[in-house]
Amino acid sequence: MLQHTRHIIFATNFSDACHAAIPAVARWVDMLQCKLTLLHVYNADRLLYRDANALLQSFFAEADNYPQCQRVLMSGDPAEGISEFCQRHRDALLVLPPSDQTGLPRPWHRSLRARMIQTLPIPIWTLGRTLVGSALAANSDRHLGVWLSSPEEGLAHVRQAAQYATQTGSTLHLLHVVPDVNEGSLTHTLRTQAPLGEEYAEEWLTQVAASLDSAQRVEIHVGQGKARRVLPKLIRSSGAELLMVSQNSAIERGLFRSEVSSIFRECCSGIVSVPLAAHSSLTISSPPAVLEEVA
Amino acid sequence: MIVRDRLPLKRIWPQAWRRLLILLFFDCTVAVIYTVFKHHWISLNGLPVAPLASALTIFLAFRTNAAYGRWWEARSLWGQLVNYSRALARQFLTMLDDELEPKDRIPLSKQLVLHQIAFPHVLRCHLRKQTPFSEIQSILGKDIADEMRRYKNVPAALLVRMGGLLKQARNEGMIDSFRWTAIDENLTMLANIQGACERIKNTPLPRQFDYLPRILVDAFCWLLPLALVEDLGLMTPIASTLISFTFIAADLMSREISNPFDNTIHDTPMTALSRTIELNLREEMGDEGLPREFRKQLAELQPVDGFVF
Numbered sequence: 001m002l003q004h005t006r007h008i009i010f011a012t013n014f015s016d017a018c019h020a021a022i023p024a025v026a027r028w029v030d031m032l033q034c035k036l037t038l039l040h041v042y043n044a045d046r047l048l049y050r051d052a053n054a055l056l057q058s059f060f061a062e063a064d065n066y067p068q069c070q071r072v073l074m075s076g077d078p079a080e081g082i083s084e085f086c087q088r089h090r091d092a093l094l095v096l097p098p099s100d101q102t103g104l105p106r107p108w109h110r111s112l113r114a115r116m117i118q119t120l121p122i123p124i125w126t127l128g129r130t131l132v133g134s135a136l137a138a139n140s141d142r143h144l145g146v147w148l149s150s151p152e153e154g155l156a157h158v159r160q161a162a163q164y165a166t167q168t169g170s171t172l173h174l175l176h177v178v179p180d181v182n183e184g185s186l187t188h189t190l191r192t193q194a195p196l197g198e199e200y201a202e203e204w205l206t207q208v209a210a211s212l213d214s215a216q217r218v219e220i221h222v223g224q225g226k227a228r229r230v231l232p233k234l235i236r237s238s239g240a241e242l243l244m245v246s247q248n249s250a251i252e253r254g255l256f257r258s259e260v261s262s263i264f265r266e267c268c269s270g271i272v273s274v275p276l277a278a279h280s281s282l283t284i285s286s287p288p289a290v291l292e293e294v295a
Numbered sequence: 296m297i298v299r300d301r302l303p304l305k306r307i308w309p310q311a312w313r314r315l316l317i318l319l320f321f322d323c324t325v326a327v328i329y330t331v332f333k334h335h336w337i338s339l340n341g342l343p344v345a346p347l348a349s350a351l352t353i354f355l356a357f358r359t360n361a362a363y364g365r366w367w368e369a370r371s372l373w374g375q376l377v378n379y380s381r382a383l384a385r386q387f388l389t390m391l392d393d394e395l396e397p398k399d400r401i402p403l404s405k406q407l408v409l410h411q412i413a414f415p416h417v418l419r420c421h422l423r424k425q426t427p428f429s430e431i432q433s434i435l436g437k438d439i440a441d442e443m444r445r446y447k448n449v450p451a452a453l454l455v456r457m458g459g460l461l462k463q464a465r466n467e468g469m470i471d472s473f474r475w476t477a478i479d480e481n482l483t484m485l486a487n488i489q490g491a492c493e494r495i496k497n498t499p500l501p502r503q504f505d506y507l508p509r510i511l512v513d514a515f516c517w518l519l520p521l522a523l524v525e526d527l528g529l530m531t532p533i534a535s536t537l538i539s540f541t542f543i544a545a546d547l548m549s550r551e552i553s554n555p556f557d558n559t560i561h562d563t564p565m566t567a568l569s570r571t572i573e574l575n576l577r578e579e580m581g582d583e584g585l586p587r588e589f590r591k592q593l594a595e596l597q598p599v600d601g602f603v604f
Contacts (some may be wrong), residue, residue: 015598019558023425030387058597061566061604062416065430065591 007092007124014040014059017097021114021127022060024270025095028125031168035068037092041081042073050075056138076159079115086120098260111259114251117273118258124250124273126260144170145240147231148208149177149249150194155208158275161244162212171217173238174192174205177227181262198222242271296564299601306560311543314516318539322520322532328478329531336571337520351515354508354558355545360553361504362553369495369555369563372488376415377572381480384576387423390478391584394467401585403464409435409589410457415455418450418489422496422556434589450489454482461491482531507549512542564603 010025012018012067029036036062042052056071062071074081086094096113117124122233146161158174178194196200201222209218221238223230235243245263250273252261264271327336334432387407394402401409413434420427428447439456446452463479464470470478499505516539525530555563574593582590596603 016560019560019604023423023558026420026429030429051435054597055599057594058599062419062430062569064593065416067429067433212559272335 005032005091005093007089008032008095009037009039009082009089009092010060010095010096010136011039011078012056012059013040013099013100014055015097017099017127018059022062022098024125024127025060026062028093028095029066032288035070036063036066037089038063038071039226040070040071041075041078042075044075045264049075051101053221074211076167079112082112082116083119083229086116088124089093090122091124094120094122096124096126098127098240103208110257112257113260117247117250117260121128121185121273126271141272142169142170143173143239143241145173145175145235146245147175147243147245147247147249149227150192151193151204153246153248157244157246158268160274162218164244166216171218171219172212173219173221173240174204174209175221175231175240175243175260176201177230177234177237178222178224180225198224228265231263242270244270296562296603297560297601298598298603299390301412304476307547309538309545310547313538314543315540316371318516319532319536321517322535325520325524326529326531326543330528335525339521340516340527344515344518344522347511347515347518351508352541354511355542355549358500358504358508359545359549361572363499365495366552366555366563367560369492372491372495373384373568373571375563376418376485376488377568377575378409379481379484381575381579383411383478383485384579386474386478386481388579390470390474391464391591394469401419402590403460403467403469405580405584406463407457407460408576410460412573412576413487414450414453414457415565415572417453418492419565420571421448421489422492423451423558423562425558436589442445451486454486454489457482463597492556493563495552500553502522508546508549515539515542525559558604560602562604566604570596 008025008028025036038056040052040056044251053073056073072085074085086092092115096116098113113124113126144161145166146158148158162172164260175225195204202220204224205220209220212218219238221234223234250261250271251258325337340492373488387404391404393547413431416434417427417459420430428440428444431443443449443452461470462473465475495532518537520535523535527534551559555561570593574595577591
């Protein structure tokens with residue numbers, strides 16, 4: 001899916017995180033030779049069209065020099081706007097940087113990224129945290145990581161990553177974190193079939209690697225402990241510049257709301273959430289109303 | 296670059312809140328221990344804290360000056376780049392003789408101006424570690440973009456190409472040695488500007504300048520409530536946190552402006568400046584003789600949310 005991407009949709013609210021994502025987007029556009037759409041959904045009650053358009057025209061100004069770039073301005077609810085636009089572009093990769101870190105608690109905050117990851121049938125690229133000034137995103141992807149959290153999530157994202165790694169000549173790194181063994185580990189086996197020992201995990205990943213025909217170079221990395229602490233270490237030690245995860249492990253479902261998994265908060269690489277295969281057969285019951293305007 | 300009048304607190308807060316929260320907790324603890332539990336031994340005479348504050352101010356001022364020096368030098372270099380780009384474009388358009396017979400190519404003078412348009416874009420990408428090839432492709436064509444992919448230092452390679460085009464012009468009798476020398480001097484200035492930008496990018500502020508003020512700010516903020524508690528009692532946390540915030544903010548801001556090519560809001564506005572150069576040079580050059588794919592309709596850039604990038 002990713003290697004066939006011919007269109008990148010960069011949804012922006014002009015935040016620092018969006019600016020920080022520009023080098024990565026530029027690299028994607030160049031690597032995939034694809035079309036770029038800069039999408040902004042503004043609140044018509046708070047901002048005039050003229051002002052919103054001026055902001056959009058000045059954001060990522062260098063994209064005007066890209067061979068295929070368009071700017072799309074929509075009004076309304078950002079989640080609905082982005083969702084509606086993406087539903088009509090199934091071949092796209094959605095770039096959705098995180099919102100700026102305020103350092104203040106946000107009890108009523110509903111994660112836009114989590115909603116998009118849950119509902120959209122296209123892969124979504126985001127960042128674990130804002131990488132302002134980092135050179136990481138501008139390097140070429142020679143190391144591609146895939147996080148396998150459990151056997152239940154399937155291997156669709158691993159296969160896609162393998163295809164992508166083959167096409168780009170990257171090394172594929174299979175990453176897995178074995179949970180700490182303690183009294184609570186008894187319930188772990190009730191919830192998942194994920195291995196509880198490092199040796200078993202390595203064996204499982206070796207089987208997975210053997211089932212991937214397309215990947216050229218595969219390396220296995222297993223760590224034990226809390227995923228939030230160990231996964232960033234595994235990413236660092238593997239040198240992976242991009243991490244592909246399944247839709248299920250990308251989000252954390254809470255009682256009242258879902259959000260992007262806090263495991264990625266300390267991850268310094270770009271993260272691509274790959275949708276479930278079943279989503280690709282989603283159909284739209286009626287054609288959505290055209291709200292956007294090519295600015 | 297920030298162009299709005301006010302710097303919103305939310306820009307500083309994300310980096311300061313952790314330190315401030317811990318300090319606030321410490322300040323409250325000190326105030327309660329002193330006032331409620333009457334442990335008066337905890338208070339510290341203000342005398343040693345005052346000289347520390349003075350020394351710290353000198354350190355901070357010194358580092359802020361050094362950081363500002365880097366930021367201003369970066370801005371000056373890009374100002375020079377604007378000037379030299381205009382001068383070179385004028386030289387390309389007026390000092391190269393017209394081609395004697397029409398050839399199946401863009402006229403050499405316009406090719407050189409297009410290269411000059413590409414140079415600031417490429418230098419910007421080089422400094423921000425961003426890929427420049429999409430822009431090169433759009434300005435100079437796919438063949439040249441593919442050729443440039445072989446180089447690690449693309450701006451330098453572009454200058455070599457411009458030198459090559461000048462040589463070609465000389466071989467074709469469009470320019471004599473004197474004019475070539477004059478143009479080549481300006482090309483050398485572009486290389487100098489690139490070198491100076493790379494120096495700022497690759498040489499950080501000496502670590503001593505960066506590390507010592509941070510340690511001293513922390514030490515001062517921890518000692519401050521102990522010095523204030525005798526006079527201010529339960530009001531200590533308010534005064535202490537406010538004073539600490541002043542020092543922490545000064546510490547943070549000077550650190551942020553010390554890296555002017557890092558794709559942040561404190562950057563030299565390279566995107567806007569390279570757009571200005573492109574607009575100026577395209578205006579000087581005109582569209583005549585250019586194939587359709589090389590023609591552009593671009594607009595001036597506006598600040599986004601008070602920031603120019």
